[in-house]
Amino acid sequence: MSIGKPSEEELDRLGITNGEYLSAASQRALSWRRLDNSWFGVFEVFDLQGDLAYEEGIVRRDPSAIIRHDDRYFVWYTKSLGPTDGFAGDINNDKVFPWDRSDIWFATSEDGWVWQEQGPAICRGEPGRYDDRSVFTVEVMQHEDRFYLVYQTVRSPYTIRVKNEIGIAHAASPYGPWHKSTEPILKPADNGIWRGDEDNRFQVERKGDFDSHKVHDPCILPYRGQFFLYYKGEQMGEEITFGGRQIRHGVAIADHPLGPYEKSPYNPVSNSGHEICVWPHRDGIASLITTDGPEKNTIQWAPDGINFEIMSVIPGAPHAIGLNRTLADDTDPWTALSWGLTHQYMNDDYQYIRRFQGHRVTSHVAKGEQSL
């Protein structure tokens, strides 16, 4: 402990009975810099109406952020048809994941509850292109009257060892037409080495960087005059640790929305999490960390967009959140989380988009007369 002798007031706030006898747990509690509850809160999830309600036989998942234009909300998402076959059959004709053989569609809504599907925005590329197999897990950025969609891409064949990449498209209107990048704007690190020829992602000679296998879940934020592309990395030879899957987040930075993007030497910027969920907050970047790793189910904040610290440890969070970009607010970290979209698994084959609502919890819930 390098924090010096705790004051009586600190001990009282931490509920430590006797400052002369600190258990290991009390020593950890003393190392927490803050007890401020402004970042603590909870989520609820609700069904949508209209075209985004659950539909048999159709996958709709990984909603983008929500933007507002022409008096309505816009969202983009992954859409595919039919069940998942997995990798055991003929991968040239099967659908190996729910997000395989997908295109990116969009929908609009006046109230955020009832949605009208408008049609495809980004379709898979021609055979031989880097995006010829699937385009999916899209995010949207509106910047200086242009619109940018950034998304994952896979080139055929979709093997287990295939390396996902990231593409981008831009348009003058959220209705398109969209101009796709001719090459990926981000690729996995190339310093991992597979062991043998079996199509197995756990057999490696060398793992390489945290993002040596896949770059996933891209999200671009304009920040300090540059563009921060946050993404999830998956590593060749990924392991299960004491916190579950080895999933980390990185950031790549560019001077222009279309790139070139350079990966930060400080990567990874999170050692935990799954889908990227980031938003600007008080001159820094906030990040919701879910699902995987020792710091899962935390909300973090980085004053510089790089060095994230844990601000709260929450009971859980909806997955694959698409934030409502109209809500950002510097005063309360939960304003940006007050509502948006998420996806939910009906089963392994089919996922559908739902609405989440979140709110801060600063005092005890009334249930049971202040005694939850």
Place this chain on the structure above:
Amino acid sequence: MSIGKPSEEELDRLGITNGEYLSAASQRALSWRRLDNSWFGVFEVFDLQGDLAYEEGIVRRDPSAIIRHDDRYFVWYTKSLGPTDGFAGDINNDKVFPWDRSDIWFATSEDGWVWQEQGPAICRGEPGRYDDRSVFTVEVMQHEDRFYLVYQTVRSPYTIRVKNEIGIAHAASPYGPWHKSTEPILKPADNGIWRGDEDNRFQVERKGDFDSHKVHDPCILPYRGQFFLYYKGEQMGEEITFGGRQIRHGVAIADHPLGPYEKSPYNPVSNSGHEICVWPHRDGIASLITTDGPEKNTIQWAPDGINFEIMSVIPGAPHAIGLNRTLADDTDPWTALSWGLTHQYMNDDYQYIRRFQGHRVTSHVAKGEQSL
């Protein structure tokens, strides 16, 4: 960082791209002592059959540990009738919580799935006794051919500010008859001071120790020739922190199962958690920490029963677990968690007992061809 320059191998295991540029997240990752996944795992929950299946109008909750005797399993639990009224009405006639106006019942099973309710084991005391209002949240200990039930007690009136205490009973057979202690064996700390006379648990002049309001969820383990009574403390003036509710665990130690129990000067021994779930493991004590606080959803272990360290961060856990004491095993931390009982809220009024099963996860699940 006082850990010195990390080796290339450490950096590789942590997926850190560049040891010269460590993000805040990577610095935290380097401070983790272990990546060993032997403590990581997941739970599933299932319905029971027989008398412990959900029953309309009846509360059955907070199952004790399971013991085996006469070729069958035994469990004890809180049982009450009818809906919860809360504190707004006439508390002298209303039921203020689902665990108010409860008695402790028990059931037996040959296979752990189909249970037969056997009747009451511990009933509320005569008017004026320390347990005259409710007895609930029981644990069982079998030691040297005697059986001990330890449980929460409330004396009327059940106000919001009432101070729960802990009682004990013993018998030569799990069928009873049970001999109840004439006085509580553990009480809340008496060094908090309420502010004003309103029946409000958040208005305090002084909070006092972590257990100044309530001592909950007792569980006694024989350990190193003594008896360690683990319990949950609730503090007068409890707050919401960055990790949610201020809930901690303490331990009180005695030379005899019936006491006297002396609270450890090292309390609290956990700064997080809710119901107590502890078991002996490799000369130490393991503890499942759920629901509340910054370290919720972790499994911890203390080599001395006092100084608990985080061994894994899990996705979540069933609440109010009753461990199966026949399963403890020093080789695998998850053996003790492989099956047991839990409770679930059907709604605010009614809870019922279910079965959980848990298992280690050391490699990726087969779902989706090794690509979960």
